[in-house]
Amino acid sequence: MDVNAIRKQFPILDQNVNGQPLVYLDSSATSQKPLAVIEAVENYYKFHNSNVHRGVHTLGTRATDQYEGAREKVRNFINAESTSQVIFTRGTTTSINTVAYSYARNNLTEGDEILITPMEHHSNIIPWQQAVKATGATLKYLPLQENGTISLDDVKEAITNKTKIVAIMHVSNVLGTINPIKEIAQIAHQNGAVMLVDGAQGIPHLKVDVQDLDCDFYAFSGHKMCGPTGIGVLYGKKQLLEEMEPVEFGGEMIDFVNLYDSTWKELPWKFEGGTPIIAGAIGLGAAIDFLTEIGLENIEKHESELASYALQQLRTIDGLTIYGPKERAGLVTFNLDDVHPHDTATVLDAEGIAVRAGHHCAQPLMRWLDVSSTARASFYLYNTKEEIDRLVEGLNKTKEYFGDVF
Known part of the structure; x- marks a missing residue:
């Protein structure tokens, strides 16, 4: 599966947001649309x-x-x-x-x-x-x-x-x-x-x-x-x-x-x-x-690799809690200690990274997790490991920013 070729079919991905190349990690909310x-x-x-x-x-x-x-x-x-x-x-x-x-x-x-x-x-x-x-x-x-x-x-x-x-x-x-x-x-x-x-x-x-x-x-x-x-x-x-x-x-x-x-x-x-x-x-x-x-089997394999890589990289961030099982679909839901998910998402957006923050229309589950809300990065066939690296960098900047504030 040629992800770079696939990305060319999604014109919305070829843009800068807040001066940075767009990293769209909110496909669980809605996916982007190919030219076809x-x-x-x-x-x-x-x-x-x-x-x-x-x-x-x-x-x-x-x-x-x-x-x-x-x-x-x-x-x-x-x-x-x-x-x-x-x-x-x-x-x-x-x-x-x-x-x-x-x-x-x-x-x-x-x-x-x-x-x-x-x-x-x-x-x-x-x-x-x-x-x-x-x-x-x-x-x-x-x-x-x-x-x-x-x-x-x-x-x-x-x-x-x-x-x-x-x-x-x-x-x-x-x-x-x-x-x-x-x-x-x-x-x-x-x-x-x-x-x-x-x-x-x-x-x-x-x-x-x-x-x-x-x-x-x-x-x-x-x-x-x-x-x-x-x-x-x-x-x-x-x-x-x-x-x-x-x-x-x-x-x-x-x-x-x-x-x-x-x-x-x-x-x-x-x-x-x-x-x-x-x-x-x-x-x-x-x-x-x-x-x-493209093939659903290829998409599933690609997303599984992204999810595994994301879990591995996100676990390097001190003070970050990840929710859910090890074997999962292509998304990771998390919280940074002492940082509201909306603040996390706002800082990430300043870096051109789009993630979801809130209760995700799952308030009973939020209560089961004992949180009010979370941040979520979700992946699809057009995402790359390099974008996950950008997410990790953005989360480390978020930690630094709120560390300085408090």
Whole structure:
């Protein structure tokens, strides 16, 4: 994998920030976009802009072909059986909410349980909080090991015949933990529960095969995998999706409307009310082509090497605490003693280094870690070891600066 050649495909990386060459280490929040994606969206608006599924004119046909072609690219990328299982949404949050409203609220009763973990992103906590309030079910948390991983023994103990839904992230956006989704899904199914996976941090970095994982739902966003913002996917097993009701009503998702009742289109369109995110889907399709050409296996290997190198180099900094397990995805979350993460990020930004600081939409996990917030450096296919060296230099400058202040 030629990282220098890859970097040339990302025009945003070729700039100075605060007088320094940009080091972008915030891909877990959103990835940068390659020229292929930018041009795909631009070309749609320049040459093919039209609504889909409605018109018989040439532009409408082109737009529909590209939009549905993107759906086929997603299907192949995640190895779904059918495009009918690929629903375009606004992102991971919308995908999870769709399941929480349409499936959970119609299938849960008092005494049922939903199992999640303290490491979840708020998008995989709040929808379930609302679902149990509406149904009388109970929200249950799986304990974490000291290093922020999941024990399958704990999973076997926590999942019972009361468990109806298990909802767990594929990769932690704070700890970098890669969860054993396939094994958890097997245990869930043995007890009659369905398994939803928050794949927002998984699918950009790992080869995902939804049939091999045997998850019932898999949710992800385009903007974290080199695609545009505002587009995401909900994958679901066909039988479950067919039993679920739409959550948005209007144009596009109907079959027939009379004065007092209506019927819905077949999958996947019954969940795609209104004019869909056409350019976003086309851009996501281009991102999938881009990632597929490079190879997810190569991306995963590169990020693993970066994470190992980052852990090694960051451990040379006295007073720096690193959170999460040794084996992790391509991110490192940390704090400097006596320095607020926002201050750390501000000093790093002055050096042209972009990292994330805050609670990362994971406040329960922050409390589990006994901190209010952390700083996070996250890596992707365009990052280099030299950029990690810049990060270490920037953190040492941060220490010196606040040492002088105090």
